[in-house]
Each structure stands twice: as structure tokens, then as C-alpha cells.
Amino acid sequence: MEQKIKELLLQHTKELFNSDISDASIQFQSTRKDVKGDLTLVVFPFAKVLQTSPQLAGEKIGAFVADRCEELESFEVINGFLNFTFSPAYWFNMLHSINENETFGRAVEHSKPMIMVEYSSPNTNKPLHLGHLRNIFLGFSLSEILKAAGHEVIKTQVINDRGIHICKSMLAWEKFSPINSKGERETPSNTGLKGDKLVGKYYVEFDKQFNAEAKQIIAQWETDDFDGTSTAVVDLYKKFQVALLGKDEKAQQAIHDKIKDLSKNETTLLREAKDMLVKWEARDPQTYLLWTTMNNWVYAGFDLTYQTMGVDFDKLYYESETYLLGKDIIVEGLRSGVFFKKEDGSVWIDLTAEGLDEKIVLRSDGTAVYITQDIGTAIDRFSDYPSLSGMVYTVGNEQDYHFKVLFLILEKLGYAWAKNCFHLSYGMVDLPSGKMKSREGTVVDADDLMQEVVDKATEITKERGHLDGMSEQFRNRLYQQIGLGGLKYYLLKVDPKKRMLFNPEESVDLSGNTGPFLQYAHARICSLLKKEDSGAELVLVPFTLQHEEKELIKCLSSYPSIISEAASNYSPALLANYLYELVKQYGHFYQTIPILIEPNRDVKSGRLLLSYNVAKVIKSGLSLLGIEAPEKM
């Protein structure tokens, strides 16, 4: 309808305005609740063109549209806003067409270009935490939304399975894992620990031992004992000690930090880890076997977590397989002059003309840095999927600069698709106690958190009853659906770009603007339809629409445009807020309009069908958020 009026105005721009008007000057918005009308046109731009008051301009446009648009029942101009009211028949037909369309809201499959969405991309040393949850739910939901908007979507992650940090946990496991009576070291199967948790434990253990050793070294240095320390390090240490004298506290702290770093490099543990990395790069069989074994433990652990989350991936990329790819590109770019080499052999790109800095792309020893492999991975992906048109990286906003540089480099290398790469930069998740810090043990573990919300849902659902006749299996599934639904909704309803506060208490709330509130509305409608299940098919016969019914239909009718808006803004939050709005609208309808006790059969089945379609959209919308909609709760 909006489209129709817009076209009408554009086609008759000459006779109406006596001059050209731009597409952008036609601004529609939904009519305020307290004003009569279904759609509002902002008149101010036209008042200017017509050089009259907004009131007169509005009257003129309104009359013009009314003459040519039979769906229009009336119009009214208030304060420079032209409010159109559509006929009851228009709204009834709207309901009819929504009802006919089982996949209402979804665009034709594969009608839009293929997009790859990257999310999760964890470090194999650290179990998934709250920050990952936001990342993963966001990425998954966005993928679903893009699909619904007509795109073909490839969900992917790149697994950070290479580097010195991996060697740290491998080394710690070899050195510090206790040996049981059968002569085995700790494994997931003999400890019952999840693989990612076990490996994470040894990563922490490494850090602990490593810091202790560094401390010892400093203590040794302080007694003027430099046994086994190279003269270069001793000189540096002495220099720092001198620098400590007569400085303010802040400067002293900085120097102490430098000394700490110095001592860390002197630890045998770090040396051994570095040796291990060299062995790994040389494909030493024993090291490689350990690496494979431990990584597989982690993957099994992650898989379990992903399963609980209800997310999946279409294609995985491993850094260990892609880290070499970028290097060839750099060499090529060096030849074509995109990059330049410094005296020490390191390779850089100069982005000062773009307002950024110089950025290193290859170390002086020829090894790859972070961005090198990102360049390689991106190019690799486009060759894996020749019809791929763009990519979305779901990565935290602390990497804004990195992606700015990455996309710029890809563009300079001449890849046309670089401009279709988008960094879905999301804000950090804070706790009421402040930032999450692994050092201080304030990290919220993903598995623990999910268990917690499910437990809470279990407790409250049991309290309420309503579970008669449900099997144990059904109940457990229901608790999962409610708990996780609440958690997902809690994390998704906030604009991704913004940093958000995670309040553990609120995240398990079941009332208000929450996931279970939406699920509840769905369950209620299902129960309503079940009660009426008389065997006879419900038919939609024209009936007089009440105000609440019209408002509901209006709300339903905007679902498709919400999906495309959420897709083009990369924001599941828009969809979440829409669903909440719809459910509130339905709650009001449900409370004021009788349904099952309505005596008129046509009106009754009309209301049931309206309810059915609301449930349909709730279920569909929730599924795009990765949330399930139970039929009973």
C-alpha cells in the first residue's frame, strides 16, 4: 500500500507539485497510536515545494490519493502529517493473503546473492564464554535472517588452532598432568571432563607455572645473582633498575612491567613452548600427534556446546591450513607495488593516505601475522565459493581497526568483492561487577550459564504446573527451550553495535520483555486452537473487524519488511523488538476480545485464524532468532 501511494505520487508529480520530487522526499511512517489512521505521510517536504502551509499541502495530496485509491477510506491532516485510513475490506484482504501464505514473511529462496557469515571463531585454549554466546547467537540469527530475506548463506568459522598459545597447553599437559594407576595422563574419558575444559585447565596451569618461574627469576636477579642469564639481559635489567630511581609511581610501574616481560622471556617454560612450536611447524610426528589429539578433545567439547546452543556451521576453516595462503598474496602484492619492504625484510602497507597508519603484513623472518592469514582466508573463501558475493564477519568491536585495514588491503589488491565485506562489530558484554577478565576469574562460562538458565526455567515451570500428561522427555526439552530461549532473546534484543550489560538475574526472568513471554503467547494460541479442534476446517469469511483486530493485522502485515530491514541492517534486534510489539498487541487483543465464547461462528473462526497467523509469525520470527516456540508451557 505504501508502495502504491508512493508510485501514485511519483507518477503524477507534475500535476500535483508542478515540479519534480525525489523518491527520498516521500517519507512514510506508521501512524501514532492516539491518532486515527493506518499510515502517515510526512507533508513538510511538499509544503516547501508547493509553497503553501503543510495543512493545505496535506489536504491536496490526501484528496488526490483518495480519488485514485479505492482501498482508502478517509484521510486527515494533523500538524503537517497526512494520516490515511484504509478500508476494512483492505485489512480483511490483508489477513486473507497472510493466511494463505504458509511461509509468510520469507522471500523467495536464493533470490538474492550468496553471503558467507563468519561467527564464533574460538581459540582452542579457552572454553566458550558469555562473550562467545553473544557472538554465536548473533551470527546464527543473522544467517537465518539473511536466508529469510532471500540470500543463500554459508555459515562458517575459522578455528584458531595454531601458534605458541596452543603449544603452551600441550606442554603443560605433558609436564603437569598427573598419571593415574593405569599409567595414563588426564584425558576427557578418564576424568569425565569436557575436552575444551580439560585443555583450558592446562592452559591456565601453564600461565600459573610460568608466572611463578618468572617471579623466581626476578627474585634471583634482585639478589644480584645472574647465573645463567645472558649479558644482554643483565645489562637491560641494570638499566631498568637505574631508571627506577626518582620516577613517579606510574613510570615505575611501567618499568616494573618491562622487567616482568624480561624475566618471562628467560623462563625455561616459554623456551620449551617456543621449541615446541618450531617442532610443530617442522611437522615433528610426536608433537603433531599430541596436537591432533588435544585439538580433537577441544572440538568434541565445542561440538557439545554448539549442540546445546542449537547452532551449526556449513563449512569450517582451520588456521593451521590457511596460514600459509596469505604469504603468496603478499609476494604478489609486493611485485605490483601494493606493499613495500623495509630494510630488515619485513613487509608493510602504507595506508597513511587513507588516514590510517603503516601496517605490517609479513614479519622480517618471513612468517605470517594475523592479518596475513585473514587476507589468505578471505581469498580462499571466494575461490571455494565462486558465486559468493559478500562476507559478514561477526567479531567484537575491539577489532574495528583490524577489519578496516583488512578490507582496505583487499580492495587495494584489486578484489571487487572487498566492498561487500562487512564487519558485524558488536559491543562487549559487561557484568554488573565490571568487565570480564579471565585473570580475575570473572569469566562467565558458556556451559555453566546455559545450565543455569535451564535450571531456573525448570524450577519455575514446575512450580506453575501445566505439565500434566507430558512425558519426562518432553518436559526436559521444554525446560531447555524456555531457558535457552530466554538467554538468546536477552542477548539478541539489544542493538548489536552497543555494548550491553549482562545481569544474571534479569537474564533468567520470564516476564516482561523476555523470550519466555513470546513463547508463552505462542503456547497460549496453540492451546486455544487445540480446544477448538472440532474437526471442521476453519474458514475465513468476511466479518466486521474490531479495532484490536485491525491493529493486529496491521502489525502482522509489516513482518516481511521487518525481515528485510533486519537483514540490511544486520540487526536481529529489530526483529526481536518487532516480535515483542506483536505479542503485546496480541495480549491486548486476547484480553479484550472474546474468542471461543463468541457466538457468531464466522466471527469466531475469523478470530481463531487471526490468532493462528499471529502464532505463525511468532514461531517464524523466533526461529530466525534461533529460538524454539513450544506448543505447551
Place this chain on the structure above:
RNA sequence: GACUUCGUAGUUCAACGGAUAGAAUAGAAGUUUCCUAAACUUUUGAUCCAGGUUCGAUUCCUGGCGAGGUCACCA
């Protein structure tokens, strides 16, 4: 310090440059012989400060104050 993001009820979140800034929660008051009260209905309460652009500014620009992030031959 440079660059960058942000600042809205007590709290957590909304608001293509549009009408009287919406919700939730917390607080106060109500609704059940009737379709699931995880609901519904009332009600108290906010745009960091100072300028500017505009018919119109929470939104855009400038300055200030405050909070985060980035400035590694780490990833």
C-alpha cells in the same frame, strides 16, 4: 597523547531528522465463577552540559565533561 565508539526514567533497553521521547524492571493501585495470571489495566519517573544547522534535533556539526575500545614483527 592520537584515533575511534558511546552518554536517554533508580536500573536495563527503544525511538529512517518528525507529532505529546516508547518499553521492561523496580515502586503504587487494580483485574480470575470466562479461551494458560509466564497475562492484562491504571499510575510515578529520563534525552550529560554549552552553542550551531533546520519548519522540526535524542539523532547532524563544533566545543566541554564522563565512560569504553584501538594504537605489537600477539591473535
